[in-house]
Amino acid sequence: MKRTRIRPPIAQLLLVTLGLAAVPSAALGQAQTNPAILSQMSIEDLMNIEVTSASRKEQRATDVAAAIFVITQDDIRRSGMTTIPDVLRLAPGVQVAQINSNKWAVSVRGFNSLYSNKLLVLVDGRTVYTRLYSGVIWDAEGLMLDDIDRIEVIRGPGAALWGANAVNGVINILTKSAANTQGGLVRADAGRSGTQAAVRYGGAIGSGHYRAYSQWTGRDESLIAAGTRADDRSRDLTTGFRADWTTPPGALLLEGAFTVGQARALWGNLDPETFAASPVSADPSESKGGHVLARWTHTRKSGATFQIQSFADVVRRQEPIADYSRHAFDIDSQFHTAIGARHDLVAGAGLRFIGEQLNGRVGSALTPPDDHSRLVTAFFQDEIALLGKRLAVTLGSQVQHDSYAGLGVQPSVRAMWSGFSRQRIWAAASRALRTPSLVDRGILVAYPPTPTDAGLPLFLSVVGNPAAKTETLVDAEGGYRIEIAAAASIDVTAFTGRYQHLQTQEVSAPVVEFVPSPRLVVATHFGNRLEATTRGLEISGHWTPLPAWRVDASYSAFRVAARLDAGSQDPLSALTDGNAPRHQWQLGVTFTPGAHATVHFAAFHVGRLASAGVDAYTRGDITAEFRLMGRLSAMVIGQNMFQAAHAEFTGDNSLLQGTQVARSASVRLRWTFR
Amino acid sequence: MSERRAGRLWRGVAALAVALLSAGARPGAAADAASAAQDAALKAAFVYKFAQFTNWESLAAGAPIVMCTAGDEAVSAALVDSLRGQSINTHPIDVARQGENTTWSACHVLFIDAGEVRRSTGGLSAIRTLPILSVSNGKGFADRDGIIELYVDRGKTAFAINIDATARSGVRLSSQLLAHARIVRDRDVK
Numbered sequence: 001m002k003r004t005r006i007r008p009p010i011a012q013l014l015l016v017t018l019g020l021a022a023v024p025s026a027a028l029g030q031a032q033t034n035p036a037i038l039s040q041m042s043i044e045d046l047m048n049i050e051v052t053s054a055s056r057k058e059q060r061a062t063d064v065a066a067a068i069f070v071i072t073q074d075d076i077r078r079s080g081m082t083t084i085p086d087v088l089r090l091a092p093g094v095q096v097a098q099i100n101s102n103k104w105a106v107s108v109r110g111f112n113s114l115y116s117n118k119l120l121v122l123v124d125g126r127t128v129y130t131r132l133y134s135g136v137i138w139d140a141e142g143l144m145l146d147d148i149d150r151i152e153v154i155r156g157p158g159a160a161l162w163g164a165n166a167v168n169g170v171i172n173i174l175t176k177s178a179a180n181t182q183g184g185l186v187r188a189d190a191g192r193s194g195t196q197a198a199v200r201y202g203g204a205i206g207s208g209h210y211r212a213y214s215q216w217t218g219r220d221e222s223l224i225a226a227g228t229r230a231d232d233r234s235r236d237l238t239t240g241f242r243a244d245w246t247t248p249p250g251a252l253l254l255e256g257a258f259t260v261g262q263a264r265a266l267w268g269n270l271d272p273e274t275f276a277a278s279p280v281s282a283d284p285s286e287s288k289g290g291h292v293l294a295r296w297t298h299t300r301k302s303g304a305t306f307q308i309q310s311f312a313d314v315v316r317r318q319e320p321i322a323d324y325s326r327h328a329f330d331i332d333s334q335f336h337t338a339i340g341a342r343h344d345l346v347a348g349a350g351l352r353f354i355g356e357q358l359n360g361r362v363g364s365a366l367t368p369p370d371d372h373s374r375l376v377t378a379f380f381q382d383e384i385a386l387l388g389k390r391l392a393v394t395l396g397s398q399v400q401h402d403s404y405a406g407l408g409v410q411p412s413v414r415a416m417w418s419g420f421s422r423q424r425i426w427a428a429a430s431r432a433l434r435t436p437s438l439v440d441r442g443i444l445v446a447y448p449p450t451p452t453d454a455g456l457p458l459f460l461s462v463v464g465n466p467a468a469k470t471e472t473l474v475d476a477e478g479g480y481r482i483e484i485a486a487a488a489s490i491d492v493t494a495f496t497g498r499y500q501h502l503q504t505q506e507v508s509a510p511v512v513e514f515v516p517s518p519r520l521v522v523a524t525h526f527g528n529r530l531e532a533t534t535r536g537l538e539i540s541g542h543w544t545p546l547p548a549w550r551v552d553a554s555y556s557a558f559r560v561a562a563r564l565d566a567g568s569q570d571p572l573s574a575l576t577d578g579n580a581p582r583h584q585w586q587l588g589v590t591f592t593p594g595a596h597a598t599v600h601f602a603a604f605h606v607g608r609l610a611s612a613g614v615d616a617y618t619r620g621d622i623t624a625e626f627r628l629m630g631r632l633s634a635m636v637i638g639q640n641m642f643q644a645a646h647a648e649f650t651g652d653n654s655l656l657q658g659t660q661v662a663r664s665a666s667v668r669l670r671w672t673f674r
Numbered sequence: 675m676s677e678r679r680a681g682r683l684w685r686g687v688a689a690l691a692v693a694l695l696s697a698g699a700r701p702g703a704a705a706d707a708a709s710a711a712q713d714a715a716l717k718a719a720f721v722y723k724f725a726q727f728t729n730w731e732s733l734a735a736g737a738p739i740v741m742c743t744a745g746d747e748a749v750s751a752a753l754v755d756s757l758r759g760q761s762i763n764t765h766p767i768d769v770a771r772q773g774e775n776t777t778w779s780a781c782h783v784l785f786i787d788a789g790e791v792r793r794s795t796g797g798l799s800a801i802r803t804l805p806i807l808s809v810s811n812g813k814g815f816a817d818r819d820g821i822i823e824l825y826v827d828r829g830k831t832a833f834a835i836n837i838d839a840t841a842r843s844g845v846r847l848s849s850q851l852l853a854h855a856r857i858v859r860d861r862d863v864k
Contacts, residue, residue: 038719038756043727043854046719047831 065394065416065426067093067155067479067493069540073176076145078590078600080623080637080668082189082196082217085138087145088171089604089619090588091153092554093493093538095580097606097614097649100659101194101222102234102263104138105649108155108169109495110534110558110578114649114656118167118434118471120158124175124242124255125332126293126311129165131354131373132324134437140289140315142238142259144198144215146185146670149176155538156495157432157475160396160412163350163377167432167473168497175255178202178209178244184673191666193639194219208245208252214238222659223645224266230659236261236287251297258290267320268448268655282320289315304337321364321655328354346396347380356438363655367442367464374403390419405435405470427478436468440503440526447655449519456512456520462505469501469528490541497535501528502562504570529568534560534578552588579649581607581616598625606648617646625668635668714748716831717785717824718756721749721809724822725783726762727851728807731844733782735764742770742781745790753785781806786820788812805844816858821845834858 038046069091081087085104089096095112097105107116117134120127123143129136151173158170182202189196195218202211216237221229240257264284291313298306310331317324334348352375358366381396397411412430443464449457477495484490506527510520540554560578564570588602604619620641627633640646645660725739733739739762743750750769757767770781778784778801788811801808802819809822816823816836821843823834835855840847 038715041719043720043723043851046716046723047854 065392065414065428065479066158067477067495067538069093069153069155069491071151071153073146073148073150076148076151078598078623078625079602080600080621080635080639080666082145082194083138084141084143084145084151084173087151088153089586091151092540092586093155093536093556093558094153094169095584095606097579097609098222098661099649099656100230100265101219101232102139103265103656105579106136106138107580108153108171109497109536110560110580111168112579112649115439117437118165118473119169119171120162120164120166121171121173122162123173124253124293125295125309126291126313127164127330127352130315130326130356131437132326132356132358133439134165134434137287137315137317139234139236139261139263140259140287140317142215142217142236142257142261143173143175144200144213144238144240146187146198147175147181147200147211147213147242149174149180155493156428156477156497157410157412157430157473159410159432160398160430161346161379161381163379163398163410164375164400164402165434167434167471175242178211178242179246181211181242182209182674185670186672187668187670189637189666189668191637192220192662192664193666205243206245207247208243210241210243212239212241214240223662224659226645226660230266230657232263232265232659234261234263234284236263249299249301251299253295253297254293256290256292258288260288262286265320266657266659268657285317285319287315287317289313289317302337304335306333306335308333320361322358322360322366324356324358326354326356328352342385344383344385345380346382347378349376349378351376358438360444363446363448365444366438367444371438371442372403376401387419390417392416392418400433402435404441405433408433408435408470422483424481425479427476429476430474432473432475434471434473436470440464440468441466445655452520456518458510458520458522461521461523463523463525465526465528468503468526471502471528472500474498474500487545488541488543491539493538495536495538496533499530499532499534502530502532502573503527504529504564504568504573507569524570527568527570529565529570530562530573531565532560532562532576532578534558548592550588550590550592552590553586555583555585557583575611577609577611579609579612581609583607596627599623600625609649612650614647614649617648618642619646631672633670635670637666637668639664639666714746714752715756717746717749717811718752720824720831720833721753721783721785722757722760724807724809724851725767727848728783729846729848730782730805731846732805733765737765738768739765739782740768740770740780741783741785742778743785743787744778745787746785749785749787778806779804783807783809786810786812786815801843802839803842803844807843807845807847808839821847822855832856836860 071087071090075090076087079087079090085096085106088094088106093108095107095110097112099105099114103114105112105114105116107119111118115133115135119136121129121136123141128141151171154170154172156169158166162170181200185200187198196215198213198215200211200213202209214237218235219233221232224230236259238257238259240255242255245252262284267282291311293309293311295307295309312329315326330350330352332348332350334346336346338344355370355372357370359369360366377398377400379396379398381394383392383394385392392415394414397409400408402408410432412428414426414428416424416426418424441464443462445462447460449459452458475495475497477493479491479493481491482489504527505524506529507522507524510522513519513521536556536558538556543551545551558578558580559582560576562574562576564574584606586602586604588600591599600623602621606617608614608616622638622641623635625633625635640661640663643663645662647658647660650658721741725741741753743753753769757769760767784806786808807822808820809824810820811824816834819839821836821839825832825834833855835847835852836858838860
């Protein structure tokens with residue numbers, strides 16, 4: 001599939017520019033020229049580097065121009081974190097806010113929400129966003145963090161290559177090849193915020209390898225305020241496998257997983273006919289889901305590759321407000337080849353069928369309650385080497401046909417200059433589309449009544465718009481990277497984006513109704529009457545002053561200026577700050593005194609969220625890992641050290657209530673065996 | 675930006691695309707230089723790895739490990755690049771530069787480029803009993819007095835170690851290194 005084929009070269013670019021000491025072995029499919037990094041690799045990794053004609057093409061592919069950050073397995077491990085959204089805090093320019101103990105709002109470059117709808121998330125090439133609201137149900141992916149090879153976070157539009165929904169970012173999660181997870185692993189985490197237990201075993205199967213794993217996560221309650229628990233426990237169990245066979249010239253990947261979970265949350269009053277005090281506890285959400293994926297890659301002697309991938313997934317959720325189910329089937333192919341000495345071409349096509357059903361309970365409904373859609377995509381990208389390979393220009397476009405939104409074109413042009421030693425300068429212009437979700441088109445939410453001065457209670461409702469428009473983004477960005485020997489690197493990106501047809505909530509004139517009881521009724525309809533201009537700056541870097549020390553730091557600034565179309569009845573939306581702070585920064589310091597211990601400290605500062613009314617906070621984490629004997633290690637983890645409890649987000653217009661994240665301490669034991 | 679201006683932008687992009695595509699179609703020959711630099715970096719990385727898995731009895735604690743190259747300046751440059759300030763255990767690394775009148779007997783590691791092997795067979799036999807880890811990408815190097823021969827197997831780098839030559843030289847190689855090598859002996863020589 002297009003995603004995975006392009007990934008390794010981009011990862012390499014990062015390895016080169018950031019001078020990462022830990023080189024994920026799956027990224028080593030191709031060679032590169034940085035001697036300092038090569039000398040850090042193991043002999044096995046060196047022996048895996050392609051030195052044939054393929055290297056010429058791959059060499060060029062290292063220079064893909066995009067704002068990208070790679071979270072490595074080492075980063076994940078020393079962070080002490082146990083969920084994917086938390087791990088994403090490590091990337092610059094990503095907004096991660098915990099809503100309650102088991103829900104997160106995650107976005108890149110703003111427009112953050114529990115229902116963030118401009119982000120594409122992939123796990124091993126499988127799209128995990130749901131078309132219901134074009135967002136990601138983060139608690140449905142019980143990924144075992146130990147088996148993740150790396151997470152590539154691409155800020156900015158990636159639609160030309162990645163397709164639907166890659167509007168303001170792409171998060172590409174890649175798990176390790178089964179060959180790299182041989183033997184057994186047992187891990188247990190226990191502490192204030194919850195418990196997690198994971199078991200994995202990998203072995204050989206014919207000429208290939210497999211692993212099977214299971215992970216149980218139990219998350220403890222967050223707080224309503226310091227000292228008051230929020231009744232939002234959750235638990236989930238994921239069991240899965242991955243198998244890889246490599247028999248040149250072909251390679252086969254099979255994977256699958258099944259997750260069952262239960263989550264409690266604090267809700268607002270769910271009954272639109274009563275004035276019950278808010279918040280209330282409701283029945284837990286029950287969820288189950290699973291997927292299978294297969295991918296075949298054929299590599300020709302020339303280095304050209306052909307890949308075909310297919311996946312199917314099923315999701316079923318019973319929420320206090322609605323029952324939701326989805327089944328999806330996707331097939332995708334991709335061809336990648338060099339043409340002459342200058343052109344590197346990737347082209348592909350895909351087809352996806354999605355069937356979804358939402359049956360509302362009290363206060364919500366979807367019209368029509370079920371939907372079957374078809375998405376056809378095709379894309380090409382050509383990277384052209386110019387000026388003696390110092391300049392690489394990449395032209396690409398994706399064309400999609402959506403059974404609801406019709407034809408969409410998402411082109412991009414990128415250029416990278418690598419004529420100065422250890423430096424890269426790049427620029428890109430792209431267009432990306434966010435097609436309307438089922439919720440945008442057909443939702444009805446009736447909010448519980450609010451008393452008013454007039455004496456009549458106010459009944460507010462939100463109504464979808466069957467004629468919802470596609471949101472568009474035209475984005476320009478540019479960046480500079482410099483690597484200062486192998487010891488330090490700096491990466492700077494500036495961007496500006498222009499969004500059109502952003503969703504608004506158009507308020508109709510109040511109506512007085514007398515049945516079933518006297519009331520004031522105000523309906524708001526979704527419109528597309530907002531334009532916004534975003535701009536921002538993202539700086540990240542690392543520094544290794546001494547072999548035992550490593551410092552990582554990043555800073556991001558973000559601004560959004562929104563303008564309403566004349567005639568819009570949603571004045572508040574023009575005041576949005578995109579639920580992203582104007583400033584956020586992070587600092588990580590890692591000290592490795594020897595082979596037996598690693599101490600890591602991290603601070604994450606998130607500025608005030610003005611629209612949501614959430615104060616600025618600084619999260620402080622510290623971890624210390626000790627290798628006790630042989631293959632057994634122990635880690636002590638302290639999270640949110642600076643405050644007893646703090647809020648990171650609000651319920652965000654949904655009936656779900658935001659809570660506070662508490663300070664916590666936990667212990668992790670990790671044992672590996674052959 | 676209005677819709678019309680956005681439209682103009684995309685027309686501009688399309689025009690640029692056409693211009694670049696036609697420019698890119700002209701034949702060029704810059705790829706080989708990059709490819710060569712990459713090869714050299716990879717060879718240098720292997721040389722460094724080999725040294726990490728080698729023990730020289732004669733080497734005093736804290737004394738530098740001297741790495742020499744013959745014939746391929748790019749490998750020498752890559753070694754300098756990657757090993758600046760590095761050490762192996764307690765030993766700092768010195769990369770003896772090309773062209774300096776280095777006596778091979780002062781080297782602990784010697785990389786000989788394939789072209790050089792063909793020219794200097796005589797010189798090679800002169801160092802066969804010295805504790806020098808000799809490495810080359812010359813075909814048949816490990817069959818003729820050399821210790822480690824780098825070769826390409828199905829597109830990837832592999833290496834052969836002549837354990838008789840290793841024993842003669844007096845350097846000791848770690849079993850971890852031997853485990854990855856094709857082992858050859860003098861009697862394999864036809």
